[in-house]
Amino acid sequence: MTASHKTITPREITFRVRRFDPETDSAPHWDSYTLNVTEGMTVLEALHQLKAEKEPTLAWRSSCRMGVCGSCGMFINDLPQLACQTQLLHLGTDVVTVAPLLNYPNVKDLVPNLEPLIEKHVTIKPFIIHPNPQEIDEPTGEFIQSTEEREAFSQFTYCIKCGLCLAACPTVATDPLFLGPQALAQAYRYTADNRDCGLKERLEAIDIFHGPYQCHLAGACSQACPKGVDPAFGIQLLKRTLVLDSIGVGKKKSSVAKVRPLADVVKAIEEFAPPPRTVVSN
Amino acid sequence: MRETRLWSLHLLVIPIIVVLLGTHFAIIHYAPVFYGMSVEEARSFEVMIERGRSIAQFVLYILLLAAGLYHGLYGLRGIIRELPLTPALAKLVDVGIVLFGLFIFGFGTYVTWWTFSFKIGG
Amino acid sequence: MNSNSPKSYPNRLGLKGWVYAGRYTFERYLYLGHRLSGMGLIAYMVLHIIETANRMRGVEAWQGLMALFASPPFKVVEYLLFAAAVFHAMNGVRLLLTELGFFLGKPKEPVYPYSSSVMRHRPLTYVIMALAGLIIILGGSSLFFP
Numbered sequence: 033m034t035a036s037h038k039t040i041t042p043r044e045i046t047f048r049v050r051r052f053d054p055e056t057d058s059a060p061h062w063d064s065y066t067l068n069v070t071e072g073m074t075v076l077e078a079l080h081q082l083k084a085e086k087e088p089t090l091a092w093r094s095s096c097r098m099g100v101c102g103s104c105g106m107f108i109n110d111l112p113q114l115a116c117q118t119q120l121l122h123l124g125t126d127v128v129t130v131a132p133l134l135n136y137p138n139v140k141d142l143v144p145n146l147e148p149l150i151e152k153h154v155t156i157k158p159f160i161i162h163p164n165p166q167e168i169d170e171p172t173g174e175f176i177q178s179t180e181e182r183e184a185f186s187q188f189t190y191c192i193k194c195g196l197c198l199a200a201c202p203t204v205a206t207d208p209l210f211l212g213p214q215a216l217a218q219a220y221r222y223t224a225d226n227r228d229c230g231l232k233e234r235l236e237a238i239d240i241f242h243g244p245y246q247c248h249l250a251g252a253c254s255q256a257c258p259k260g261v262d263p264a265f266g267i268q269l270l271k272r273t274l275v276l277d278s279i280g281v282g283k284k285k286s287s288v289a290k291v292r293p294l295a296d297v298v299k300a301i302e303e304f305a306p307p308p309r310t311v312v313s314n
Numbered sequence: 315m316r317e318t319r320l321w322s323l324h325l326l327v328i329p330i331i332v333v334l335l336g337t338h339f340a341i342i343h344y345a346p347v348f349y350g351m352s353v354e355e356a357r358s359f360e361v362m363i364e365r366g367r368s369i370a371q372f373v374l375y376i377l378l379l380a381a382g383l384y385h386g387l388y389g390l391r392g393i394i395r396e397l398p399l400t401p402a403l404a405k406l407v408d409v410g411i412v413l414f415g416l417f418i419f420g421f422g423t424y425v426t427w428w429t430f431s432f433k434i435g436g
Numbered sequence: 437m438n439s440n441s442p443k444s445y446p447n448r449l450g451l452k453g454w455v456y457a458g459r460y461t462f463e464r465y466l467y468l469g470h471r472l473s474g475m476g477l478i479a480y481m482v483l484h485i486i487e488t489a490n491r492m493r494g495v496e497a498w499q500g501l502m503a504l505f506a507s508p509p510f511k512v513v514e515y516l517l518f519a520a521a522v523f524h525a526m527n528g529v530r531l532l533l534t535e536l537g538f539f540l541g542k543p544k545e546p547v548y549p550y551s552s553s554v555m556r557h558r559p560l561t562y563v564i565m566a567l568a569g570l571i572i573i574l575g576g577s578s579l580f581f582p
Contacts, residue, residue, distance in 0.1 A: 052445050060445055110458045134457065137444035145444055187543045200460065202467065205453020207396045224543075235315070241395060241404075245321040249534055250467040251554035252460040260546025265553035271321075272537035278318045328532055332525060339518075354506065359498045362491065379485070386478035393471065397451075418482055425489045 040121040042070045047078065049090065050131040051141050060138065063087070075115040075130060076104055079142075092142035099258060102194030106142050107131040112196040112256045133199040148208070149195045152215040155237045158222065161230025163288055173293040181226045181289070188221035188266050190259045197253035197263050209242040213253035216244050217266030223273055227289045231277060244271050324388045327381040334378040341365070366429030379422045387415045463554055463561065470527045473520040480517055519572045526568035530561060 044066050052060035065086050067078055076094055083090045094104040097116045104115040108130055109123050120128060136144035162168050197213035198204045204212050211219075219238050222228045238244065247267045254264040276282055340348055345356030355361060365371055391411045395404055449457055454468060490497050504510065533539050539560050540553035 054443055054445070057445075107458070111460075112458065132447060134447055134449050134453070136447055138447040139444050144447070183542075183544055185543065187546050190546055200458065202454050202457060202464065203396055205449040205457060206398065206451060208398055208448070210396070239315060239317050241317055243317060245317055246392060246396060248467045248470070249463065249531060249554075250460070251463040251552070252458070254552035254554050255460055257550075257552075260548065260550030260552075262546070262550070262552045262554075265540055265543065268535050268540060268553070269537050269543070271535055274318045275322050275536065278315055278322065325532055325536075328528060335521070343518075354502070357502050359491065359495045362498070382481055386474070386481055389474050390478055393475065418485060421489070422485045425485070425492065428492055 040071060042068070042121070043126070045069045045078075045120060046127045047082065048127060048129045049082075049087075049142070050129075051090075052132075052138055053089075054140055069120045071121055073120050075106070075108055075113075075118045075120060075128070078120055078128075079115065079130070090142075091140045093144075100192060102192035105133050105144070105194045105196045105199070107133055107199065112199040114194060114196070114258045117258055133195060135199050135201070135204045136195065144195065144199075146193075146195050149193065149198055149212070149214060152211050153193065153218060156211070156215045156219040156222075157230060157234050157237065158218050160222065160225065160228045161233055162227060163229050167291060171291075173291045173295075174297050175227050175289040176292050177226060177289050184226070185221050185224035188217050188224075188261055188263075191218060191221075191261050191263075192259055194258060196256040196258060200252035200256040201247075202250050202252065203246050203248070207242060207246065210246055211238070211243055213247070213263035213267060216247065216270055217261060217263035220266040220270040220273065223270065226287065229288050231273070231282065235274075238270070239274060244274065247271075320388060324385055327385050330377065330381040331385060334374055335382070337374075338378065363429060363432050366426070367432065369430075372426060372430040375426045376423055379419060379426070383415050383419055383422075387411050461554065466527055466530075466561070466565075470524060470531070473524040476517070476520050477524060515576050518575055522571050522575065523568050526564050526571075530557075530564045533560070 045068075047065045047067060048062050049065065050060050051057075051063050065082050067081060067086075069078065074097075076097055079090065079092055079094075092104065092106070092115070094116065095101040096103070099114055099117045102114070105112060106115050107113075108115065108118050109125060109128055112133055115130075130142060132138045132142045133144040136146060136148060139145050160168055191214060193214065195214070197217075201210075201213055203210045216238070219234055223231050223234065244267050247264070249264060249268065251264050254262045257263060273282070342356065343353065345351050345353050349356060351361070366375075391407060394407050394411075399407065454471065487501065490501050505514070534553075534557055539557045541551075541556040
């Protein structure tokens with residue numbers, strides 16, 4: 033999505049920002065502002081500058097300003113993006129439209145109410161369900177997990193709950209009860225984790241009409257995801273897991289990751305030898 | 315488990331539809347290639363009845379009817395239920411589609427049986 | 437959000453969201469095409485069962501119906517239905533494979549620039565769409581080149 037180098041010259045850019053004040057407006061409206069934009073400026077920096085210089089009542093949500101907290105999700109030039117990760121000059125347009133995330137209630141200006149995202153996330157039980165729950169609360173050692181076992185679900189752990197995927201999903205556009213790409217991908221994250229054996233406990237929340245089968249692989253969620261989580265992939269793998277489980281070819285409780293007792297962990301660390309020197313001192 | 319089973323069946327009938335519908339297309343639209351008769355002739359009443367009196371046609375048509383109706387109506391149910399509906403309306407949609415499907419299946423089976431048991435000359 | 441807070445604006449896109457919701461890649465439009473062709477096909481299937489039941493009204497009724505369907509407007513509709521069926525079937529094959537997790541690659545640590553399963557199965561999508569286009573054109577050859 034980067035522009036060619038001849039369009040990234042610093043210049044004046046017009047911002048069309050969607051405004052909504054719940055205390056005075058019955059519906060949103062668009063306001064326009066102009067700003068001189070230099071190389072490296074993000075949409076978030078532009079919003080701060082607009083608020084300081086032109087529109088002190090402008091409201092949005094942001095925090096880390098470096099793409100890890102997921103707070104600043106907005107609809108920028110017709111795509112859901114993190115404002116702190118969107119370079120203005122690289123958008124390649126002279127007019128930049130900024131709107132709140134779609135498919136969430138709009139609290140004020142660019143602020144979405146992300147409660148639907150969090151509620152759906154909670155319903156899929158986003159925690160490790162182990163055959164021995166006490167091991168989770170009072171661990172006696174470490175879980176043994178090979179690199180392959182870790183990689184089977186690791187990419188789905190990078191979710192920062194920014195909500196861009198639900199804003200992109202066509203099913204979420206009409207169905208308020210659809211679990212959405214985030215919750216379904218997280219359901220797969222826990223199901224595929226070999227420390228977890230909780231598919232049966234999650235089935236009641238997942239194997240519903242508004243579950244993974246209303247995903248039709250439009251792929252917009254994976255396009256929108258700023259962390260490479262690829263929720264569409266997680267949902268298709270979840271469908272495969274559910275189908276295999278329904279014919280009795282699911283994960284067995286006995287295949288859950290074993291625990292290596294703490295004493296053995298300590299012993300392994302003590303026996304650990306450093307690698308051979310690569311720098312020979314004279 | 316129920317939604318998984320419904321969706322799995324939706325997928326399982328796909329090869330049945332592809333093979334039987336493809337054959338149906340071939341017979342009806344490519345009669346000159348497969349039967350050495352013109353398309354108009356292939357769709358005439360006499361030829362249509364003659365085709366329908368074979369046991370294979372009888373069984374396979376009913377199978378295609380069941381598979382096509384299940385696949386299509388499961389999809390239609392998905393589309394309608396993706397709209398914001400109350401739980402009561404959602405239940406009504408589910409029940410209504412099942413009843414509609416059973417009705418059309420019954421009607422189609424009756425027409426296929428009528429063709430199969432047609433007595434030529436009265 | 438307590439009940440005394442001012443009312444939020446419901447920002448759900450609704451049915452428009454099935455058609456256009458942003459600058460997404462073309463798989464999203466394949467989803468729309470699959471949905472529209474599916475609705476067209478189920479409507480046609482039900483109508484087809486009802487109209488072919490006209491055989492029970494006798495030879496003349498049947499022949500009248502066949503004569504009607506041989507007229508040009510119906511031939512065009514028939515061809516469009518054929519195109520819809522071919523598109524739906526070919527895209528359906530892609531969905532059958534990918535929705536069961538095939539041709540999507542393996543999960544691995546995301547490293548920027550991120551690849552996605554949607555991009556990874558693009559080659560399959562291109563092959564399937566090319567085949568669908570070929571069948572639609574060849575199937576209409578008798579209509580275009582009588």
